Amino acid sequence: MTYVSRSHSVAARELAGEMMIMSATDSTLFSLNEAATLIWNAADGKISLRDIVENKICPEFDIDPETAYRDAESLVSNLAELGILQLSSEPTPART
Secondary structure: OOEEEEOOOEEEEEEOOEEEEEEOOOOOEEEEOHHHHHHHHHOEEEEEHHHHHHHHHHHHOOOOHHHHHHHHHHHHHHHHHOOOEEEEOOOOOOOO
C-alpha cells in the first residue's frame, strides 16, 4: 500500500482550482491540474493512495478505479522524484 504526504520543502497556493507549488530548493514552479490538486490536498500521510483515488478522484471524475489508481501512481511517483510529495509503504505516525 502506498501512502502519500506533502513535502515540507515546497510552498503551495491554490489558484482557480489548480495548485501552484514552488520548490524551496531551486524555486522551480509547478502547476497541478484539478485531479492532482485533489491528491495533493488529501496527501496527509495517513490515507492510502488507493483510498484517495476511490474517495476523491473517482467520485469527481468519470473514471474507473483501476485506471484512476494507475494514473495516480504514475503522478505521485513523478511528483516524489521532483521532491513535491513523499511516498511511504506505511502511514505516517500521529504526532503527540
